[in-house]
Amino acid sequence: MPLARIDLVEGKSVEYRQTIANVVYDKMIEQLGVPADRFQVITEHKIENFLYDPDYLGIYRSENCIFIQLDFLDVASPEQKAGFYKAVVDELHEKLHLRREDVFFNLFTVTPADWSMGNGVATYNNGVPTDRLDPNSV
Amino acid sequence: MPLARIDLVEGKSVEYRQTIANVVYDKMIEQLGVPADRFQVITEHKIENFLYDPDYLGIYRSENCIFIQLDFLDVASPEQKAGFYKAVVDELHEKLHLRREDVFFNLFTVTPADWSMGNGVATYNNGVPTDRLDPNSV
Amino acid sequence: MPLARIDLVEGKSVEYRQTIANVVYDKMIEQLGVPADRFQVITEHKIENFLYDPDYLGIYRSENCIFIQLDFLDVASPEQKAGFYKAVVDELHEKLHLRREDVFFNLFTVTPADWSMGNGVATYNNGVPTDRLDPNSV
Numbered sequence: 001m002p003l004a005r006i007d008l009v010e011g012k013s014v015e016y017r018q019t020i021a022n023v024v025y026d027k028m029i030e031q032l033g034v035p036a037d038r039f040q041v042i043t044e045h046k047i048e049n050f051l052y053d054p055d056y057l058g059i060y061r062s063e064n065c066i067f068i069q070l071d072f073l074d075v076a077s078p079e080q081k082a083g084f085y086k087a088v089v090d091e092l093h094e095k096l097h098l099r100r101e102d103v104f105f106n107l108f109t110v111t112p113a114d115w116s117m118g119n120g121v122a123t124y125n126n127g128v129p130t131d132r133l134d135p136n137s138v
Numbered sequence: 139m140p141l142a143r144i145d146l147v148e149g150k151s152v153e154y155r156q157t158i159a160n161v162v163y164d165k166m167i168e169q170l171g172v173p174a175d176r177f178q179v180i181t182e183h184k185i186e187n188f189l190y191d192p193d194y195l196g197i198y199r200s201e202n203c204i205f206i207q208l209d210f211l212d213v214a215s216p217e218q219k220a221g222f223y224k225a226v227v228d229e230l231h232e233k234l235h236l237r238r239e240d241v242f243f244n245l246f247t248v249t250p251a252d253w254s255m256g257n258g259v260a261t262y263n264n265g266v267p268t269d270r271l272d273p274n275s276v
Numbered sequence: 277m278p279l280a281r282i283d284l285v286e287g288k289s290v291e292y293r294q295t296i297a298n299v300v301y302d303k304m305i306e307q308l309g310v311p312a313d314r315f316q317v318i319t320e321h322k323i324e325n326f327l328y329d330p331d332y333l334g335i336y337r338s339e340n341c342i343f344i345q346l347d348f349l350d351v352a353s354p355e356q357k358a359g360f361y362k363a364v365v366d367e368l369h370e371k372l373h374l375r376r377e378d379v380f381f382n383l384f385t386v387t388p389a390d391w392s393m394g395n396g397v398a399t400y401n402n403g404v405p406t407d408r409l410d411p412n413s414v
């Protein structure tokens with residue numbers, strides 16, 4: 001169910017962009033306890049339309065900065081969210097040499113009634129407790 | 139007040155895209171009990187930047203998949219939301235032969251103070267109970 | 277921490293777009309009590325993909341309409357939000373002659389655990405009360 005929006009500056013290769021999406025997907029499942037489904041939108045921006053803070057909190061960001069926004073059910077603890085941030089950043093650093101300073105995240109959560117994954121049906125609006133949502137049970 | 143973001147792959151006609159927007163608008167008013175106002179953004183993506191799960195929950199999706207994200211006041215019940223999903227999907231299937239499997243929804247809700255529809259005024263921040271919001275009273 | 281999405285029709289100059297972003301940033305800090313950091317995405321749309329209501333609530337909008345969506349921590353009162361709307365609209369009118377009717381806002385808020393501003397660390401997940409968040413304390 002998560003929907004990810006990934007924003008970055010234009011000019012990166014398809015492979016680079018897909019690697020980012022793959023890492024967000026893999027780590028989301030591994031760290032956040034969400035079902036293994038994939039819905040992601042990548043948007044490439046002209047540099048003048050993509051504005052990142054160069055040094056907020058003493059963290060120095062470059063134009064390779066990426067924004068990752070993820071919308072999902074409220075199934076993850078603060079500790080799981082923190083684990084997700086670290087796992088994504090470590091993997092992007094390893095695979096793409098993306099600087100750890102250059103990854104910005106914003107998560108938000110909605111209720112089970114707020115999703116339909118197809119066929120016009122409210123996917124999670126069936127009495128299944130949301131704490132039972134995992135790749136095996138759904 | 140709802141703000142809709144509609145994401146799909148590039149290559150569809152203007153008429154096709156506008157029909158999707160029209161159906162989302164019509165059914166939102168009919169099913170969700172929101173005021174009859176229209177604020178919608180359609181974003182077309184290169185196929186490599188638009189990632190949909192091909193078979194999550196045994197629902198087989200094609201590259202005609204569309205994502206509909208709607209932000210509005212918390213005025214709709216789970217039943218109304220379910221009615222909205224079904225009504226949109228049925229109408230898109232009838233008008234555009236869009237496969238029912240290919241429509242993904244994600245709703246989210248915010249508070250009355252979170253909207254300004256123009257003139258720099260907090261539109262709903264005037265003591266009107268949100269359950270009174272309908273096309274006639276606002 | 278706020279993340280802003282600014283949507284408008286294509287065809288405006290870089291300077292025009294940057295002025296909008298600058299005003300949103302300046303007034304956000306001045307009015308909403310958020311830290312002074314800047315993360316903004318501007319998206320330009322073909323006119324047929326950018327749909328605004330021409331007269332909802334008797335407010336007449338033109339194709340210069342802009343949508344401003346801001347995601348931040350729940351640190352602002354309804355009065356502060358109203359002050360933000362007015363301050364942005366007044367300044368855009370003064371600097372760009374943007375009609376006051378043409379500015380649409382939608383805010384939403386998330387929790388401290390939902391942010392990482394870099395280095396894979398949950399920026400606000402450290403026991404600092406969110407009411408202590410200001411440009412000096414963070």
